[in-house]
Amino acid sequence: MQVCKLQELAVQLFDAGAVRLGDIEAKLGRRTPIYFDLRVVVSHPSIMMAIAQQLQILATEIEHDILCGVPYAALPFAAVMSVHANTPMIMKRKETKMYATKKILEGVFDKNQNCLVVEDVVTSGGSLLETVTTLRDEGLKVTHAVIVLDREQGGANVLSANGVQVKSLFTMTELVKILRDAGRISEETVEIVSDHIRECQFGMKDNLEQTAPL
Template sequence: MYQQKIYNLFKEAGAIMEGHYLYTSGKHGSHYIQCAQVLKSPYYTEILVKELTKKLTGEYDLVIGPAVGGITLSYEIAKHYNVFGLFTEREDGVMKLRRGFEIPKGAKVLVVEDVVTTGGSVKEVIDVVEDAGGEVKDIAVLVDRCKDIKKSKLSDYKDKYHALLKLDLEAYEPDDCPLCEKYGRPIKPGSR
């Protein structure tokens, strides 16, 4: 699917919000991508998973993503490959496996996430996988907001990184944000 078609699907689902937002990074921006709005629909999710998996090798023992954004995506992509779909969670600020989840040594792992901006959450999941002895084969994301993956926390994994939709959205430091004057305080719709 072309970028514009994917963008339109997100827009139609109400997943692309416009206004004044506070990002997890602390920066401000005029757009927020709320993937929960698109992933709540089995119809849209099926389309996105089908398109995203076309970019992947498909040789995985399991799929894993960070809670909350990566849970639905992990499950649906795992279903596509008929493997287990796991998720990590933060406990006392540290990303880890919980709920009895385990990654077997040598497991070929697909790491997934709904939106990547800095790559921080995905890098934390990668660390969990590698600490358990798993091998990250690919990283798949629905929306890439990174301006340059080579300068992100995922730079060492750039050859394994696959994004369905790439968006170059402006982000402002709070002190230099033109949206503050227009809209006042930013809204923080994210999960952290």
């Protein structure tokens, strides 16, 4: 039953425009034949709910006291998970507030609480690792993250090397096979994406370059 629900969700994401095909410019000017944009899901409440429910299933296997979504795409999923599981949530700001409280984290938490991070997509792992670093700097324990898609380009390994285990709803390989079997994409597209995964792998060096100040 769980597999069927994930297959249905993958097709819904494609039909909603969250999966885009073509020669697309991604982060830092890199090119990709497939782009996963979960920001469109905020306009599809039923899909947003389905994603949050599936992420919550992963979360039940992980000990945690509090949730934090990586800004900005993952924030809606973390918020829905927080409400439905009655789990407190905090928010990381993109930058430290420059007035009043001057906080980098919004919400109430205690040092040494276990914080589960929620993310949409992991490619190099840079964005998620940046959030993890901030949370740890503020005294929280972070050992796990639940994500929607692992692009299988090395990010999960980078995060593991930094003490963060990633659990995903889909890997890119699984996603494209589901979409092919559902008649949404061709076998040729599956092969192009598979080649891209093999050819474009990220490691610690790439991760440090992405998280370094500009």
